[in-house]
Amino acid sequence: MQQGGLWGALVGAAALLALSAPVAAYDQLVEKQEFLLEDFVTEQGASIAEVRVGWEAYGELNEARDNVILICHFFSGTSNAAGKYSEDQAQPGYWNAIIGPGKPIDTDRFYVISSDTLVNLNVADPQVITTGPASIDPATGAPYGLDFPVVSMRDFVEVQKALLDSLGIESLHAVMGASGGSVQAMEWAAAYPEMVPRVVPVISPGLDMPPYVIGLLKMWNMPIQMDPNWNGGAYYDGEPPLEGLSNALQLVTLNALHFDWADTTFGRAPAEKDGDPKAAFAAAYKVEAGLQASGDGRAATTDANHFLYMSKANMTFSVAEEIERIRAKVLFIPAEGDMIFPPFLSDRWAEKLRAQGNEAEVVTVTGPFGHLNGIFNIAQAGEAIADFLAD
Amino acid sequence: MQQGGLWGALVGAAALLALSAPVAAYDQLVEKQEFLLEDFVTEQGASIAEVRVGWEAYGELNEARDNVILICHFFSGTSNAAGKYSEDQAQPGYWNAIIGPGKPIDTDRFYVISSDTLVNLNVADPQVITTGPASIDPATGAPYGLDFPVVSMRDFVEVQKALLDSLGIESLHAVMGASGGSVQAMEWAAAYPEMVPRVVPVISPGLDMPPYVIGLLKMWNMPIQMDPNWNGGAYYDGEPPLEGLSNALQLVTLNALHFDWADTTFGRAPAEKDGDPKAAFAAAYKVEAGLQASGDGRAATTDANHFLYMSKANMTFSVAEEIERIRAKVLFIPAEGDMIFPPFLSDRWAEKLRAQGNEAEVVTVTGPFGHLNGIFNIAQAGEAIADFLAD
Numbered sequence: 001m002q003q004g005g006l007w008g009a010l011v012g013a014a015a016l017l018a019l020s021a022p023v024a025a026y027d028q029l030v031e032k033q034e035f036l037l038e039d040f041v042t043e044q045g046a047s048i049a050e051v052r053v054g055w056e057a058y059g060e061l062n063e064a065r066d067n068v069i070l071i072c073h074f075f076s077g078t079s080n081a082a083g084k085y086s087e088d089q090a091q092p093g094y095w096n097a098i099i100g101p102g103k104p105i106d107t108d109r110f111y112v113i114s115s116d117t118l119v120n121l122n123v124a125d126p127q128v129i130t131t132g133p134a135s136i137d138p139a140t141g142a143p144y145g146l147d148f149p150v151v152s153m154r155d156f157v158e159v160q161k162a163l164l165d166s167l168g169i170e171s172l173h174a175v176m177g178a179s180g181g182s183v184q185a186m187e188w189a190a191a192y193p194e195m196v197p198r199v200v201p202v203i204s205p206g207l208d209m210p211p212y213v214i215g216l217l218k219m220w221n222m223p224i225q226m227d228p229n230w231n232g233g234a235y236y237d238g239e240p241p242l243e244g245l246s247n248a249l250q251l252v253t254l255n256a257l258h259f260d261w262a263d264t265t266f267g268r269a270p271a272e273k274d275g276d277p278k279a280a281f282a283a284a285y286k287v288e289a290g291l292q293a294s295g296d297g298r299a300a301t302t303d304a305n306h307f308l309y310m311s312k313a314n315m316t317f318s319v320a321e322e323i324e325r326i327r328a329k330v331l332f333i334p335a336e337g338d339m340i341f342p343p344f345l346s347d348r349w350a351e352k353l354r355a356q357g358n359e360a361e362v363v364t365v366t367g368p369f370g371h372l373n374g375i376f377n378i379a380q381a382g383e384a385i386a387d388f389l390a391d
Numbered sequence: 392m393q394q395g396g397l398w399g400a401l402v403g404a405a406a407l408l409a410l411s412a413p414v415a416a417y418d419q420l421v422e423k424q425e426f427l428l429e430d431f432v433t434e435q436g437a438s439i440a441e442v443r444v445g446w447e448a449y450g451e452l453n454e455a456r457d458n459v460i461l462i463c464h465f466f467s468g469t470s471n472a473a474g475k476y477s478e479d480q481a482q483p484g485y486w487n488a489i490i491g492p493g494k495p496i497d498t499d500r501f502y503v504i505s506s507d508t509l510v511n512l513n514v515a516d517p518q519v520i521t522t523g524p525a526s527i528d529p530a531t532g533a534p535y536g537l538d539f540p541v542v543s544m545r546d547f548v549e550v551q552k553a554l555l556d557s558l559g560i561e562s563l564h565a566v567m568g569a570s571g572g573s574v575q576a577m578e579w580a581a582a583y584p585e586m587v588p589r590v591v592p593v594i595s596p597g598l599d600m601p602p603y604v605i606g607l608l609k610m611w612n613m614p615i616q617m618d619p620n621w622n623g624g625a626y627y628d629g630e631p632p633l634e635g636l637s638n639a640l641q642l643v644t645l646n647a648l649h650f651d652w653a654d655t656t657f658g659r660a661p662a663e664k665d666g667d668p669k670a671a672f673a674a675a676y677k678v679e680a681g682l683q684a685s686g687d688g689r690a691a692t693t694d695a696n697h698f699l700y701m702s703k704a705n706m707t708f709s710v711a712e713e714i715e716r717i718r719a720k721v722l723f724i725p726a727e728g729d730m731i732f733p734p735f736l737s738d739r740w741a742e743k744l745r746a747q748g749n750e751a752e753v754v755t756v757t758g759p760f761g762h763l764n765g766i767f768n769i770a771q772a773g774e775a776i777a778d779f780l781a782d
Contacts, residue, residue, distance in 0.1 A: 211678045212653035218679045262602035287602045288609040
């Protein structure tokens with residue numbers, strides 16, 4: 001099985017499939033389920049009449065209901081962390097390499113649960129169930145648009161908490177997540193310290209969103225808001241802002257990768273159809289064409305307002321003031337070459353946690369993918385994860 | 392004198408002036424001069440009837456005309472590497488800390504010359520003289536727009552060569568430059584190896600533009616091309632694409648800086664005028680407002696087409712195939728935390744040059760500014776530069 005296939009699934013572009021590595025599949029089909037939460041009140045006090053999110057699980061819930069590992073998904077991710085919904089799904093979930101029977105997150109022992117967040121980006125993915133600006137406001141019968149309330153990582157966690165409550169789950173063995181998922185995991189550790197003895201933040205900012213990344217997020221939002229089709233968020237009756245969305249997703253992709261990836265996947269070759277970039281103003285390089293195809297492909301299933309709301313939830317994240325509440329031991333897994341959340345952030349926050357008495361360790365994954373080494377090369381940390389979860 | 396002032400001059404935003412460090416001024420007023428080159432033929436064979444570029448010099452040309460150091464400017468820079476044009480200029484040139492009497496680039500010994508490039512961005516800066524899409528095409532009496540031929544780093548060098556020819560200068564003691572200026576310096580070393588015994592590429596990609604940075608440059612161009620006022624480059628009769636240009640310059644600024652800069656300059660504070668970002672969709676953080684003010688300020692003196700042409704000249708840069716022509720010894724000066732041209736690029740190319748017998752050393756500058764440590768903290772490499780130029 002090709003790592004390139006997973007990458008292709010993530011970025012939606014056959015042009016980007018140059019690298020490969022072995023991945024073994026989760027061995028059972030996965031069932032996507034819907035959780036309905038009525039009359040949800042956000043952290044800021046706004047009411048949402050009906051919250052619907054998708055969720056899935058791997059393994060069996062034991063009788064004591066205390067063998068649960070919660071996985072939170074990243075910015076552009078979905079609940080599909082492992083396995084496939086059907087035999088013909090091209091690639092299994094993004095962390096399939098570490099979730100399954102006998103794997104580091106051992107589904108013979110653990111009940112692993114993963115849900116779509118509020119304002120999930122992939123609104124047009126038939127497997128995704130989420131609630132956000134693209135959802136129908138029951139009060140009006142039309143999509144909320146920007147009337148949807150601003151939501152926070154704490155709100156994401158509260159929806160997950162209600163899902164766990166509905167299943168009679170009162171404690172978690174661990175909470176894990178990559179990137180934006182690591183943010184939810186740390187929010188969990190601060191919000192429900194008595195429920196969360198272990199946290200595994202992978203490619204993580206630590207306990208707050210760094211100001212530099214707030215700047216990056218502003219720039220990711222920018223092309224959407226420049227697109228006249230965005231229309232202040234009111235595009236559900238017309239053409240969606242696909243050009244802006246494609247450009248936003250291209251920025252995400254580029255920031256999430258690395259020099260080595262670009263060297264290996266594209267090199268300095270021109271995109272042949274356009275002629276010589278040295279001679280023609282409009283002639284592009286392969287790396288440009290690859291980014292364009294990736295963004296265009298992903299834009300087709302992404303909602304622009306959901307992107308902006310997800311960006312906002314990331315910007316506002318901080319549990320730095322709540323650090324003393326956190327009881328969990330923490331395994332940070334940063335990635336070499338990560339230019340969104342560089343490894344020094346994990347080191348910095350591990351040190352602060354240790355200084356107040358928490359156990360905190362840092363294990364770094366490597367590879368050519370920058371930030372996305374935390375997805376594609378997570379198996380490198382498999383033994384560290386297994387050890388961390390063992391006791 | 393405040394480093395913050397220099398930063399402010401570079402990014403045009405008083406909001407960004409948090410950091411300070413001592414800088415001593417070049418001690419004489421600088422005179423900007425114009426060089427006219429008629430019937431210039433580009434690397435690709437296109438003719439430009441009249442090329443005009445600005446230039447300036449510090450120190451005295453000796454009788455043998457062999458004490459010349461050429462300084463090439465960066466992407467958004469100008470010829471003003473040191474000193475001031477008038478007493479009331481807010482800040483001296485960008486490398487003033489290392490150019491002057493008794494300084495590492497000692498103007499008591501060297502004649503230091505610096506010119507505006509072709510397609511210089513700062514078309515509306517009254518001190519800048521350049522030729523590009525915003526210039527009047529003598530054949531039509533109207534601005535060239537996208538009819539201006541694509542130009543390359545080699546073309547920048549040929550214009551500089553013609554300037555030196557006009558001054559009777561047949562050899563160079565050294566060629567130096569930061570970022571896009573380092574690119575011109577390496578192009579010089581490959582184009583005129585017999586003239587260039589020493590090269591100092593600061594915050595440099597090495598001998599070609601990495602594919603990853605071609606991707607970054609595509610994304611920098613994107614907002615300009617999304618702006619309806621850009622109009623395929625034909626905006627000289629109407630409103631310029633200031634929104635796109637501001638966004639492009641914000642991307643440049645953010646990519647050229649670093650986490651530490653954002654922490655120190657802004658932290659996680661909200662931009663007060665907008666309310667609480669956790670409650671209001673449109674409420675921003677200070678880092679967002681700072682970037683916006685910076686981009687808006689710089690857009691006022693920048694030409695959008697020149698930006699795109701400068702970006703193209705950077706994308707197409709490669710002298711990797713000509714490495715064997717290079718005779719110069721090379722002092723690479725990368726910067727800690729540089730996310731445009733990370734230090735490993737300097738190490739990689741220094742090794743390749745040493746492998747073919749060139750002397751090549753690497754001295755790294757540090758600080759909170761990422762890429763821009765190569766501008767703001769260049770004095771850290773002062774002794775290494777002085778030693779390199781001494782023999």
